[in-house]
Amino acid sequence: MNAPAQIPLDLGHRTAMGCEDFLVASSNADAVAWLDRWPSWPAPALTVYGPVGCGKTHLGHVWRARSRAVIASGETLDHADLPGLLAVSNAVVVEDADKVAGKPAREEALFHLYNLAREQGGHLLLLSRKAPSRWRARLADLRSRIKGAPAVEVEAPDDALLAAVLVKLFSDRQLRPGQEVITYLLTRMERSLDAARRVVAALDHASLAAHRRVTVPLAREVLAALDEHTGDTSHGSGNRRSARARLRGEQGAG
Known part of the structure; x- marks a missing residue:
């Protein structure tokens, strides 16, 4: 018999806002x-x-x-x-x-x-x-x-900054996903730091609820759920990959 899904407790995770937490990049x-x-x-x-x-x-x-x-x-x-x-x-x-x-x-x-x-x-x-x-x-x-x-x-973050921010946000929540998860997210998520926070929070919640590690399949599910919730309106044309590129990525991820 499958164990019931865990109900994550909202403990009010606070994103660090100190000088030592700010990542400097060309943007x-x-x-x-x-x-x-x-x-x-x-x-x-x-x-x-x-x-x-x-x-x-x-x-x-x-x-x-x-x-x-x-x-x-x-x-x-x-x-x-x-x-x-x-x-x-x-x-x-x-x-x-x-x-x-x-x-x-x-x-x-x-x-x-x-x-x-x-x-x-x-x-x-x-x-x-x-x-x-x-x-x-x-x-x-x-x-x-x-x-x-x-x-x-201040320009929109590039891949290097977004990747560093994702790693830091996961680390803030004691999560250590593989590089393949970071790469997967970079090619599919909205190009903003706010989006990175939302995605990491959603993945943390889903991981706790389903007792699953943060993997590419879980990331795929979470991004799909976020897109469905927002009607995909959060992915502005200027801040996302083309639909064709995303489709190729999905096929390559298997």
């Missing part, structure tokens, strides 16, 4: 170099921009650890105590900073926060999906401030 090296220059930035703000899952948030946490910065959100900045944000350490990370654009109250808030930082010798790290030149902010003074500050792009 993020320029941003890392700019953060290393702090506090000798040429302006009160630095914008780090790039696609979802490229590692901007992790970079923000690395800088926060160094600067003791407060975390704020562009979506709620108009409700924030702006002087209070800078009162702790004179440094603020503004996540989703591009989401102030087109919202007059939010634009005014970021403009005043920038001015406060400049007056007090503080700094803002603005995290954004878009380059500042594409924010389309209506407030001319804000456009002038942000465009006059340095901005650096």
Whole structure:
């Protein structure tokens, strides 16, 4: 008689966000170099921009650890105590900073926060999906401030970085899959660090539930389940292999 499937307990696994956990690669090296220059930035703000899952948030946490910065959100900045944000350490990370654009109250808030930082010798790290030149902010003074500050792009991760991240995420969960699993995932998963976290979490869950090692067959099942759950919408055409390449891979994996 088969043993019943184990019900995995959600113990709230937390992805490490420290400096020692950040992997430097060609896709993020320029941003890392700019953060290393702090506090000798040429302006009160630095914008780090790039696609979802490229590692901007992790970079923000690395800088926060160094600067003791407060975390704020562009979506709620108009409700924030702006002087209070800078009162702790004179440094603020503004996540989703591009989401102030087109919202007059939010634009005014970021403009005043920038001015406060400049007056007090503080700094803002603005995290954004878009380059500042594409924010389309209506407030001319804000456009002038942000465009006059340095901005650096973090690109989507390449194979080398994704492979290293997968190995690290598996290691964080005390999993040691073979290289064939890493190779299989690289040719089929969405090209983002967020996707890597989702895939590893799903594989960990499936491995515990079925009492199975993390192997290519299990990875195939998990990816199929994730695709079915999302309707395959998470695999944008710009971030995935072609359907033909994936089919060839499936045939080669047997």
